[in-house]
Amino acid sequence: MATFRHICDSVAVITLSNPPVNALSSALIQALQKALGEAIRDSAVEAIVICGDKGKFCAGADIREFNKPSQKRGPHLLLLTDLIESNKKPVVAAIEGVALGGGLELALGCHYRVAHVQARVGLPEVLLGILPAASGTQRLPRLIGIAAALTLITTGKYVPAREALKLGIVDKVVGENTVDEAIRLAKKVIGQPLGSRQLSTLPVQCPPNVEALLAEAMVKVKKQFRGAQSPQACIEAVRAAVHLPYTEGIKKEQELYQFLNATHEPRAQQYAFFAEREVAKWTLPSGASWKTVSPQPIHTAAVIGLGTMGRGIVTSLAKAKIPVVALEQDKRQLDIGSKAVMSLLDREILKMEQLGHTEATNSLGPVRFTLDYDELKDVDIVIEAVFENMALKKDIFRRLSVVCKPEAFLCTNTSGLNIDEIASVTNRPQMVIGTHFFSPAHIMKLLEVVRGCYTSSTTISTAMRLAKMLGKIGVLVGNCPSFVGNRLMRLYVEQAVFLVEEGSKPEEIDLALEDFGLAMGPFRMMDLAGLDIGWKARTEIGLTGPKLPIGTPARQRGSKRYSPLPDILCEQGRFGQKSGQGWYKYEKSGGRNAMPDPWLYNFLSEYRCIHNLKTRNITQEEVIERCLYILINQGFKVLEEGIASDPKDIDVIYNNGYGWPKHTGGPMYYASLVGLPVVLTKLEKYYEDNPDILDLKPSNFLKKLVASGTPPLKEWRSHLGSQSSKL
Numbered sequence: 266m267a268t269f270r271h272i273c274d275s276v277a278v279i280t281l282s283n284p285p286v287n288a289l290s291s292a293l294i295q296a297l298q299k300a301l302g303e304a305i306r307d308s309a310v311e312a313i314v315i316c317g318d319k320g321k322f323c324a325g326a327d328i329r330e331f332n333k334p335s336q337k338r339g340p341h342l343l344l345l346t347d348l349i350e351s352n353k354k355p356v357v358a359a360i361e362g363v364a365l366g367g368g369l370e371l372a373l374g375c376h377y378r379v380a381h382v383q384a385r386v387g388l389p390e391v392l393l394g395i396l397p398a399a400s401g402t403q404r405l406p407r408l409i410g411i412a413a414a415l416t417l418i419t420t421g422k423y424v425p426a427r428e429a430l431k432l433g434i435v436d437k438v439v440g441e442n443t444v445d446e447a448i449r450l451a452k453k454v455i456g457q458p459l460g461s462r463q464l465s466t467l468p469v470q471c472p473p474n475v476e477a478l479l480a481e482a483m484v485k486v487k488k489q490f491r492g493a494q495s496p497q498a499c500i501e502a503v504r505a506a507v508h509l510p511y512t513e514g515i516k517k518e519q520e521l522y523q524f525l526n527a528t529h530e531p532r533a534q535q536y537a538f539f540a541e542r543e544v545a546k547w548t549l550p551s552g553a554s555w556k557t558v559s560p561q562p563i564h565t566a567a568v569i570g571l572g573t574m575g576r577g578i579v580t581s582l583a584k585a586k587i588p589v590v591a592l593e594q595d596k597r598q599l600d601i602g603s604k605a606v607m608s609l610l611d612r613e614i615l616k617m618e619q620l621g622h623t624e625a626t627n628s629l630g631p632v633r634f635t636l637d638y639d640e641l642k643d644v645d646i647v648i649e650a651v652f653e654n655m656a657l658k659k660d661i662f663r664r665l666s667v668v669c670k671p672e673a674f675l676c677t678n679t680s681g682l683n684i685d686e687i688a689s690v691t692n693r694p695q696m697v698i699g700t701h702f703f704s705p706a707h708i709m710k711l712l713e714v715v716r717g718c719y720t721s722s723t724t725i726s727t728a729m730r731l732a733k734m735l736g737k738i739g740v741l742v743g744n745c746p747s748f749v750g751n752r753l754m755r756l757y758v759e760q761a762v763f764l765v766e767e768g769s770k771p772e773e774i775d776l777a778l779e780d781f782g783l784a785m786g787p788f789r790m791m792d793l794a795g796l797d798i799g800w801k802a803r804t805e806i807g808l809t810g811p812k813l814p815i816g817t818p819a820r821q822r823g824s825k826r827y828s829p830l831p832d833i834l835c836e837q838g839r840f841g842q843k844s845g846q847g848w849y850k851y852e853k854s855g856g857r858n859a860m861p862d863p864w865l866y867n868f869l870s871e872y873r874c875i876h877n878l879k880t881r882n883i884t885q886e887e888v889i890e891r892c893l894y895i896l897i898n899q900g901f902k903v904l905e906e907g908i909a910s911d912p913k914d915i916d917v918i919y920n921n922g923y924g925w926p927k928h929t930g931g932p933m934y935y936a937s938l939v940g941l942p943v944v945l946t947k948l949e950k951y952y953e954d955n956p957d958i959l960d961l962k963p964s965n966f967l968k969k970l971v972a973s974g975t976p977p978l979k980e981w982r983s984h985l986g987s988q989s990s991k992l
């Protein structure tokens with residue numbers, strides 16, 4: 266756990282050991298306390314180095330222990346940091362890999378910190394719904410000042426070693442032999458006064474405008490993490506560091522920690538943390554799984570199409586150091602696309618340089634641009650990323666069948682087209698898979714990996730491995746129109762439009778959902794994405810436009826309610842931000858500043874008049890419930906149909922691809938927080954009021970769970986019964 270071995274020349278080295286990341290479990294904290302006690306008492310020891318086993322200092326408190334009420338990690342760790350700091354023998358932290366959360370707090374208790382150049386440090390507690398409660402909010406501001414500490418503590422950002430050196434978090438950065446260097450430093454400072462190295466005793470250096478700084482930070486986090494309490498508590502704790510002596514500040518830190526711990530946020534965020542790691546551990550009903558099926562190596566890749574998605578995917582591959590061949594259909598598109606890719610790559614290089622990488626250019630994989638399909642003949646994987654047109658995609662896949670080597674995997678980046686139809690035109694349907702990237706593809710963490718009926722488990726394994734190589738979270742889902750993410754999203758957006766027909770204003774709906782915590786309300790999101798995209802898709806399938814049978818009622822398709830509002834806006838040339846007007850108006854075409862549009866109010870009045878729609882007062886509560894519960898209800902249907910195998914798959918998709926607030930855990934976790942009987946009763950009521958909105962009808966699976974006594978979320982899967990899985 267924590268071992269103490271004697272080193273020559275009187276320096277004791279204590280090694281933290283708790284694989285895989287040396288997290289501070291209560292057992293490790295106890296072992297560390299024991300080892301420290303021994304080293305302090307041992308008169309032959311004059312200095313101490315603390316390091317981590319297997320090249321990782323410490324990833325903080327053991328999150329697996331968070332839900333065990335009897336654990337007392339915090340106070341223990343806090344006492345330990347005080348014990349270390351007040352010790353007369355100098356203590357040096359040798360930071361390799363990571364020093365995060367409690368790991369960094371431990372290092373801040375030490376008198377000196379030496380870091381390996383590739384190490385990262387940070388206080389990510391805020392991302393787990395808590396705050397650094399082992400003195401981090403009090404010691405860090407004393408070390409690096411209020412502004413920098415606020416940024417680190419409220420964002421949870423990981424800082425690379427060189428940046429940590431600039432900020433003053435670490436004293437030295439080394440390229441190798443971190444522990445040896447720490448031992449050398451420890452020996453050198455034996456006998457030197459430690460006063461200035463005891464952070465708790467230092468004054469906080471406050472700029473004159475400190476209150477303004479804190480207020481500004483508060484405004485920022487309230488906007489960025491709407492509805493979440495931990496970022497605000499972090500600021501309150503830093504405010505305590507500004508105004509109170511250290512011991513009083515610590516009391517405040519503990520109080521705020523207890524307050525947060527009593528909310529649902531820590532549990533929700535920690536659920537989200539583990540869910541993200543669990544989804545990589547896929548299992549198929551056949552028994553094949555990540556453990557049994559090896560991925561094939563991917564040394565080279567190709568991307569077809571250099572539109573917005575293709576450019577991001579090429580950049581993402583280059584960032585993962587995978588050599589890419591990027592193909593376009595004609596010279597003009599190739600020129601435009603290649604320039605755009607080069608500019609994205611330049612930005613990546615700049616970012617890396619700012620983070621202290623000296624050889625940033627060499628850390629990207631090479632990209633070759635071409636018009637020639639023959640250049641694809643040797644690549645291990647192809648990702649087609651042309652626009653959403655089935656005929657075009659099929660043409661490309663036919664061609665790939667001929668050109669690519671037989672072992673090459675063929676992926677289609679589609680947000681909803683049928684993978685089986687695409688696979689069926691190839692000579693290797695078992696090697697075809699959907700890879701639904703999210704825009705911007707080089708930044709967004711989510712990758713929906715869509716299994717078709719022919720897709721082999723080796724192909725799944727390879728695509729999931731690719732996600733990991735790209736630093737993304739791959740979530741395996743089944744093949745159905747719009748897969749999981751967009752299938753749920755469509756109903757949420759449609760519900761928002763129905764609410765506008767019934768009397769809400771777009772900005773009221775956006776505000777309600779943004780206050781709930783969604784990154785962007787549905788109308789701002791539609792305007793950003795472009796209303797014409799959905800319009801084209803609806804025109805293609807005959808929901809609107811020339812293919813719509815004559816005599817179809819304007820607000821009905823089959824037995825379902827339909828709103829033609831978005832179609833009419835498009836007919837008026839209102840495509841959203843790109844045309845300067847959509848649900849909102851903008852300062853110019855391409856403008857970002859959404860402003861309520863009086864034109865729309867008049868238009869809506871006329872529309873309601875024509876369709877004989879009576880407006881009514883719609884509460885925020887109804888907006889949230891109808892928009893979110895219809896999405897959640899569809900989540901239950903997706904589980905019932907075996908399109909997703911577990912509620913956490915849906916939550917990971919929403920948290921990482923759709924701006925769902927992580928502090929509520931994701932839509933399915935949120936449903937469990939609200940209580941399934943409540944969700945069911947509300948859906949029943951809304952369905953009764955709106956019998957033509959068929960998707961409000963509660964799913965059988967939701968009803969089954971409630972009838973079974975509302976089991977906890979982790980047991981839902983076992984209640985699915987023998988459904989026909991699409992996985």
Ligand SMILES: CCCCCC/C=C/CC(=O)SCCNC(=O)CCNC(=O)[C@H](O)C(C)(C)COP(=O)(O)OP(=O)(O)OC[C@H]1O[C@@H](n2cnc3c(N)ncnc32)[C@H](O)[C@@H]1OP(=O)(O)O
Nearest residue numbers: 288324325326327328329339340365366367389398399542
């Ligand atoms: C009154 C009480 C007050 C308490 C005061 C003290 C408390 C301090 C609070 C904290 O310290 S909270 C924890 C803060 N630390 C973090 O948030 C770190 C989270 N981890 C990561 O960011 C990453 O895992 C990593 C360390 C950068 C490694 O990333 P990598 O991509 O290499 O691997 P992963 O797949 O993410 O993780 C590998 C493996 O390790 C598990 N794990 C990671 N961190 C922790 C942890 N802190 N506790 C427990 N387990 C952890 C992770 O779940 C993976 O496990 P698996 O079984 O292999 O899936």
